[in-house]
Amino acid sequence: QKEVEQDPGPLSVPEGAIVSLNCTYSNSAFQYFMWYRQYSRKGPELLMYTYSSGNKEDGRFTAQVDKSSKYISLFIRDSQPSDSATYLCAMIYTGTASKLTFGTGTRLQVTL
Amino acid sequence: NAGVMQNPRHLVRRRGQEARLRCSPMKGHSHVYWYRQLPEEGLKFMVYLQKENIIDESGMPKERFSAEFPKEGPSILRIQQVVRGDSAAYFCASSPRETGSSGANVLTFGAGSRLTVL
Numbered sequence: 174q175k176e177v178e179q180d181p182g183p184l185s186v187p188e189g190a191i192v193s194l195n196c197t198y199s200n201s202a203f204q205y206f207m208w209y210r211q212y213s214r215k216g217p218e219l220l221m222y223t224y225s226s227g228n229k230e231d232g233r234f235t236a237q238v239d240k241s242s243k244y245i246s247l248f249i250r251d252s253q254p255s256d257s258a259t260y261l262c263a264m265i266y267t268g269t270a271s272k273l274t275f276g277t278g279t280r281l282q283v284t285l
Numbered sequence: 286n287a288g289v290m291q292n293p294r295h296l297v298r299r300r301g302q303e304a305r306l307r308c309s310p311m312k313g314h315s316h317v318y319w320y321r322q323l324p325e326e327g328l329k330f331m332v333y334l335q336k337e338n339i340i341d342e343s344g345m346p347k348e349r350f351s352a353e354f355p356k357e358g359p360s361i362l363r364i365q366q367v368v369r370g371d372s373a374a375y376f377c378a379s380s381p382r383e384t385g386s387s388g389a390n391v392l393t394f395g396a397g398s399r400l401t402v403l
Binding site for chain 2: 181215216217263274
């Protein structure tokens with residue numbers, strides 16, 4: 174079993190839709206949770222960063238962490254064609270210092 | 286302020302040759318990380334370095350792979366005697382402090398170096 178599971182998609186939605194992206198994880202020691210966006214042939218860029226359980230909002234993006242269920246989500250409101258990319262969840266637990274553990278990524282396509 | 290610079294962006298090698306991938310971290314960042322991304326897979330941690338020191342190489346294959354981050358110059362990921370299974374995108378990331386430390390985590394990734402082994 175992978176430490177972090179993420180549906181690879183692809184996920185296709187019409188412009189303006191609300192997108193829900195999710196990851197589950199098995200290691201309860203994870204404490205920091207991140208979402209990265211990766212455009213084709215580019216490096217990942219950090220979108221959201223949360224510590225422990227709860228919600229965090231940044232513009233059209235909302236990150237949710239439910240540690241009791243070992244489940245994290247990224248919501249994108251009013252999706253735009255420019256949101257078309259692969260979204261990677263990542264997490265880390267203190268003590269490892271360096272190793273981000275990534276999901277495989279979900280490919281999102283927002284259509285006009 | 287340039288971001289993380291990786292070169293070459295694309296590298297083609299024949300089986301048995303050596304591949305050298307270079308990474309210059311962001312200005313002011315002294316922590317460098319290498320990740321590998323195989324087709325249809327997520328990024329896998331390889332190695333974490335600070336200047337002149339390897340801090341964590343637990344993700345590095347035991348043979349043929351090595352990494353360094355000298356006092357002067359870029360970090361280098363070296364793959365000797367490449368095989369087809371080494372074909373992947375190799376990403377370098379840097380941060381001003383180690384990831385996971387209190388209040389931190391700004392891992393900035395480069396655009397990657399794509400290695401193709403024929």
